Every structure is written in structure tokens, then in C-alpha cells.
Amino acid sequence: RVKAAFVILTRNNELDPLRKTIQQLEARFNHKFNYPYVFLNDEEFTQEFKELTTSLTNAETKYGLIPKEHWSYPEWIDIEKADRLRKKMGDEGVIYGDNLSYRHMCRFESGFFYRHPLMADYEYYWRVEPSVEFSCDLDYDPF
Secondary structure: OOOEEEEEEOOHHHHHHHHHHHHHHHHHHHHHHOOOEEEEEOOOOOHHHHHHHHHOOOOOEEEEEOOHHHOOOOOOOOHHHHHHHHHHHHHOOOOOOOOHHHHHHHHHHOOHHHHOHHHOOOOEEEEOOOOOOOOOOOOOOOO
């Protein structure tokens, strides 16, 4: 079997939508294959979050904190200019244009997530978002 995991970038306040997603993923696929889950957050996960997500699967669950340098501007960015342009995008109606956290998330997802120490054991990943629904059984292993 390949070295693979589900990777979920999420926050503590997304526990309810994430619960439904994991329940469906387990029922439709992972109860047969038992791939581990790696949860990543830019803040520490609460004990409630860890306990509930662990209870939803028989698979291994890992919880990681995203380093500040991976969830922020690089040192060479002109922050005042970035703030100004982000505000402009928001004023122009660009979806998530003025959302700083979304910008950091995009930067992190573009490659830093794979550098996280919890990802070192895996060659493949399946990125899962909170609120995603799985409506069909997946009887084969796409990894």
C-alpha cells in the first residue's frame, strides 16, 4: 500500500461541518482503506476538536500547528502595499480579495503544507475541505 493520507486544513470553529465530511468519507471510502488523517491549523487544536475527530474514524489522526513563517507574508513583501491592494480588491468585489487569512491559506496550500513535518511520512495526499460531501461509494483505492 502506498504512503498516503488525507490532509485537512481547518479551524476549531469548523468542527460541525467537518464532522459530516469525515462521517461521509469514512462511510463511502475510508472504512475499507483506513488512511490516516492529518489536520493542520494556524492555531492549536482544542481538546474537543481532537477528541471528536479521533472518535469519527479508526484511522490514525495527527494534529499539527502551521509555523508562523508559513502563514504570513515573506519578509520581502511590502506589507503596506499588500494591505492597500487587498483592500482595493475587496472594494472591487474580488471574491476573498480583502481576506488576509485566505491569502495566507493560498500561500500555504501552494507548497508549504508538504514541508510540514507531519507530511514527511507520505508520498501522496488527498486534500479534504470541511463541508465537502461524498455522495457515492468509492470502492477502489485512487492512491
